[in-house]
Amino acid sequence: xxxxxxxxxxxxxxxxxxxxxxxxxxxxxxxxxxxxxxxxxxxxxxxxxxxxxxxxxxxxxxxxxxxxxxxxxxxxxxxxxxxxxxxxxxxxxxxxxxxxxxxxxxxxxxxxxxxxxxxxxxxxxxxxxxxxxxxxxxxxxxxxxxxxxxxxxxxxxxxxxxxxxxxxxxxxxxxxxxxxxxxxxxxxxxxxxxxxxxxxxxxxxxxxxxxxxxxxxxxxxxxxxxxxxxxxxxxxxxxxxxxxxxxxxxxxxxxxxxxxxxxxxxxxxxxxxxxxxxxxxxxxxxxxxxxxxxxxxxxxxxxxxxxxxxxxxxxxxxxxxxxxxxxxxxxxxxxxxxxxxxxxxxxxxxxxxxxxxxxxxxxxxxxxxxxxxxxxxxxxxxxxxxxxxxxxxxxxxxxxxxxxxx
Amino acid sequence: xxxxxxxxxxxxxxxxxxxxxxxxxxxxxxxxxxxxxxxxxxxxxxxxxxxxxxxxxxxxxxxxxxxxxxxxxxxxxxxxxxxxxxxxxxxxxxxxxxxxxxxxxxxxxxxxxxxxxxxxxxxxxxxxxxxxxxxxxxx
Numbered sequence: 001x002x003x004x005x006x007x008x009x010x011x012x013x014x015x016x017x018x019x020x021x022x023x024x025x026x027x028x029x030x031x032x033x034x035x036x037x038x039x040x041x042x043x044x045x046x047x048x049x050x051x052x053x054x055x056x057x058x059x060x061x062x063x064x065x066x067x068x069x070x071x072x073x074x075x076x077x078x079x080x081x082x083x084x085x086x087x088x089x090x091x092x093x094x095x096x097x098x099x100x101x102x103x104x105x106x107x108x109x110x111x112x113x114x115x116x117x118x119x120x121x122x123x124x125x126x127x128x129x130x131x132x133x134x135x136x137x138x139x140x141x142x143x144x145x146x147x148x149x150x151x152x153x154x155x156x157x158x159x160x161x162x163x164x165x166x167x168x169x170x171x172x173x174x175x176x177x178x179x180x181x182x183x184x185x186x187x188x189x190x191x192x193x194x195x196x197x198x199x200x201x202x203x204x205x206x207x208x209x210x211x212x213x214x215x216x217x218x219x220x221x222x223x224x225x226x227x228x229x230x231x232x233x234x235x236x237x238x239x240x241x242x243x244x245x246x247x248x249x250x251x252x253x254x255x256x257x258x259x260x261x262x263x264x265x266x267x268x269x270x271x272x273x274x275x276x277x278x279x280x281x282x283x284x285x286x287x288x289x290x291x292x293x294x295x296x297x298x299x300x301x302x303x304x305x306x307x308x309x310x311x312x313x314x315x316x317x318x319x320x321x322x323x324x325x326x327x328x329x330x331x332x333x334x335x336x337x338x339x340x341x342x343x344x345x346x347x348x349x350x351x352x353x354x355x356x357x358x359x360x361x362x363x364x365x366x367x368x369x370x371x372x373x374x375x376x377x378x379x380x381x382x383x384x385x386x387x388x389x390x391x392x393x394x395x396x397x398x399x400x401x402x403x404x405x406x
Numbered sequence: 407x408x409x410x411x412x413x414x415x416x417x418x419x420x421x422x423x424x425x426x427x428x429x430x431x432x433x434x435x436x437x438x439x440x441x442x443x444x445x446x447x448x449x450x451x452x453x454x455x456x457x458x459x460x461x462x463x464x465x466x467x468x469x470x471x472x473x474x475x476x477x478x479x480x481x482x483x484x485x486x487x488x489x490x491x492x493x494x495x496x497x498x499x500x501x502x503x504x505x506x507x508x509x510x511x512x513x514x515x516x517x518x519x520x521x522x523x524x525x526x527x528x529x530x531x532x533x534x535x536x537x538x539x540x541x542x543x544x545x
Contacts (some may be wrong), residue, residue: 019504020497021419043435043472045479134469146499150474152505158424167497204431205466206496234470236496354435355472380469383436383447 001160007062007106009055013156020153021164030126030145035065035158036114038072038130039066040355041093048151049097056103057221063104066161069154070109070118073130073295073322073352084320085364086303090357104158109259110350113295115142116221119324123247126169130155130253132238132257133229133294133376135168141224141279143247148206148238168238174248176204176211176241183214183268186227189386190301192219193226193375194275200266201237211241213264218245222297229294230375230398262288272389279378279390281405285316286369289400291375291393292322292353300393301331303337307397313344314403318365322348345400358384371405373397408529409539411521416511416532418505422540423488425526426460428452428517432492433469434476461489461530463522467499474498477506485522487514488529491537493518511537 002018017029039051056063059095075094076086098108109118112131112217115138121127129135130149138144147167157163167173171240180199186192202252219227224245231237241248280306291304304321313319321340323331326382331337337347354377361367363386370386372378373396378388389405398406419526428451439446443458480486489509490499503510511532514521518537522528527540 016501016504019417020501022415023500023504023510026495038471040472043475043479045476045483047479047482048475106533130471148471150471150498150501150505153497153501161474204468205494207494231470236466264426359439380436383438383448385446 009058009063010095010159012055013159016152016156017160017164021087021166024166026164026166028165029162030169032067032128033125034062034119034156035067035069035128035149035154036072036130036134037069037101037151037154037158039097039101040073040185041075041097042355042357043151044097049100051094052100053096056100058247061310065105065158066146069104069106069158070111071106071147072110072112072115072351073355075356077348077351079267080346083346084268084361086357088363090258092178104155106158109324110327111295111346113297116225116297117324126156126163128163130154132232133225135238136228136232137225139168140228140241140246142190166377173207173366174239175209177208177247178210179264180210181210181214181264181266182212183266183295184272185217186272189222190224190276190373190375190392191272192228194272194390195267196230197234197375197379198275199269200231200233200237200264201233203237206236206238206255207289208235208237209239209241209296210237213243214243215242215245225294226374228377233379252401275376276390278360280388281369281389282371285367286399286403286405287369288318288320288365289396290353290370290372291381291396292320293351294325295373296321298327301327301336303393304397305336306338307394308343308345311343311397311401313400317403319400320348320353321345322351322353325349355381355382358386362386369405371399407544409542409544411514411518411537411539412468413511413535413537416515418489418507418532419501420515420529420531420533421489422527422529423459424462424488425463425522425524425528426455426457427463427519427522427524430464431466431468431476432464433467433473434460434480435472436469440485442482446467456484457487459488461491461528462487463491463517463519467492467495467511471498474502474505477502477505477508481506481508491522491528491530511535516522
């Protein structure tokens with residue numbers, strides 16, 4: 001493969017993987033069952049799209065992926081991009097990128113909740129997942145094995161069918177390194193996100209693995225989705241153990257703690273409320289309310305529709321909901337989309353807001369104050385010039401209707 | 407004699423340049439205005455400072471996966487750090503450096519943000535796992 005006998009795409013892929021594998025002292029490669037490519041055009045830019053087009057021009061036998069390969073959200077949704085103030089240049093770049101990815105045989109799922117909607121991973125399954133939220137959920141809840149695989153590396157894994165064996169493919173990296181004890185039960189998804197943010201901030205490293213005790217009731221999939229995405233965002237964490245909930249700890253090995261470790265950090269209601277209050281801005285005008293990052297499940301879509309029933313979003317506030325194409329189809333069929341849009345909201349498919357030229361959206365629409373129930377989003381979006389506020393779904397909807405933070 | 411620091415073998419070409427140091431973490435998406443070439447996250451210790459052409463010396467890589475793509479685009483537009491020197495990186499920063507051909511080293515024997523000061527002149531040899539501080543002498 002290195003000599004180019006299987007074509008330029010696979011030659012590039014294996015060279016890239018060897019460079020990364022050597023950096024992390026990988027002994028060899030491990031076959032992967034799936035790859036998942038994060039490839040939004042804001043991140044790739046012209047350089048990234050041009051690179052992919054070059055590989056995609058290879059003969060079909062040389063460019064086809066070797067394992068099922070999915071995509072993370074796109075940079076824009078062609079059905080709503082004009083309403084959001086996105087440009088024709090953005091749409092043109094996106095079209096070039098989609099054509100290149102399709103030439104590899106990639107399945108354009110455009111989702112960061114593929115574990116809820118496409119194909120749940122299996123325990124022990126090695127994967128090359130390209131979204132931090134997907135990785136932490138797959139590793140922790142399902143016991144699958146993946147590192148954070150950025151777009152180039154996920155594509156390389158798709159082309160070679162393998163990935164360097166380091167990090168969370170190895171038993172020794174999956175042991176808990178620090179204990180936390182939960183002394184209060186999060187009351188909604190925003191609080192589960194806050195809890196993930198608190199633990200992520202405390203860890204601050206990809207190589208730390210938290211063990212969270214004191215979770216007395218099994219959280220739902222959406223709760224662990226918000227919890228994991230926030231922890232991955234604030235701390236770059238890729239795996240957590242939660243006895244009674246996640247699979248590896250229940251069965252003993254390999255989720256053991258290292259010798260000499262640790263004492264528990266206790267997280268209670270005061271810590272959760274202080275985290276949320278740090279983003280507080282009661283009384284401020286709200287420019288945009290966003291339900292995304294991660295994309296919404298069908299259950300979350302129904303919750304937004306219910307909260308908006310009989311109400312109207314304020315004329316000077318935008319309410320945006322982003323979900324996967326599969327869930328959007330379901331929401332259309334069940335009348336959820338029409339209920340949200342009748343109240344003045346916008347429902348987008350296959351995007352996830354922060355991956356959608358968030359800085360340009362702020363400029364085009366004059367947005368500053370953003371409100372969301374997603375801790376991951378408030379962490380990311382400050383760098384794009386937004387002032388974010390974290391609150392429950394119900395408070396976000398109340399604020400969207402009032403046009404100010406309530 | 408220059409101060410010699412040992413680290414894990416890294417990625418990219420050998421380079422010489424000027425350090426910009428902070429006890430903070432890094433993500434191209436979370437922290438940078440990639441059009442202006444500056445740190446844009448208000449809570450980052452390097453807020454409003456230019457990273458272009460500097461050797462960034464920071465603690466850890468953080469956050470999401472976008473940096474894996476972004477470094478290459480930043481390099482092609484001429485708005486990229488000259489090199490990245492970290493205590494410990496995650497896979498994304500290593501993948502991004504490999505994809506872009508940007509110099510990256512990590513895993514020193516001590517906290518590298520204590521060992522190197524802003525405006526130090528550094529020579530980095532990633533293949534050998536060596537960073538030299540050229541403007542200061544070892545005691």
